[in-house]
Amino acid sequence: MIHPDPQKTRDFEQRARAVSLLLLDVDGVLTDGNLYFTETGDELKAFCTLDGLGIKLLRRSDIEVGIISGRNTELVARRARSLGLDLVIQGREDKWAALSEWRERNPVPLEQIAFMGDDWPDLTIMTRVGLALTVANAHPAVVERSHWQSELRGGQGAVRAACDALLKARGDYERLLADYLAPDERTA
Known part of the structure; x- marks a missing residue:
């Protein structure tokens, strides 16, 4: 959802055009935020396939995508591998420190980084990068500090x-969509 305020829309579009890296929180962003455990203690997570294709499309548009999560699970590592993501930082509750350490080896300017989060721990990054994104069911303090909020909840297509x-802000949406259309629809 782009803000109805034209000034906020222009601000979002300007910030979005500068993005070369999108970082994502996991619980509450790539998943619904609930923690599911079996009787034997195994953890379950559900990921939205719409989000997966969106991530792949960004990568085709030369926007790298990565994950920074406070929790550490093999499920997240497996999902990241299936999406071809190399930047995966798990088990780091201080997400800003984790990003700062990564940036020492990979000097991406902060204004070229977007981060999508849903709760207070994500604000350490969201308030410092060029573009702060959030989900429909984010904490109000996160919504207040975001440049853009999805109409969808975490784990239900918000990342997509x-x-x-x-x-769309970068002008790549229609070009990428055309790859999935019948030849006669591409020129319409």
Whole structure:
């Protein structure tokens, strides 16, 4: 959802055009935020396939995508591998420190980084990078400090909505969509 205020829309679009890296929180962003455990203690997570394609489309548009999560699970590592993500930082509650350490080896300017989060621990990054994104069911303090908020909840296509918004702001959406259309629809 792009803000109805024209000034906020222009601000979002300007910030979005500068993005070369999208970082994502996991619980509450790539998942619904609930923690599911079996009787034997195994953890379960559900990931939205719409989000997965959105991530792949961003990568085709030369926007790298990564994950920074306070929790550490093999499920997240497996999902990241399936999406071809190399930047995966898990088990770091201080997400800003984790990003700062990564940036020492990979000097991406902060204004070229977007971060999508949903709760207070994410604000350490969101308030410092060029573009702060959030989900429909984010904590109010996060919503207040975001440049863009999805109409969808975490784990239910919110990341895809953010990917689409980034692609549209960069002018890449229609070009990528054309790859999936019948030849006669591409020129319409």
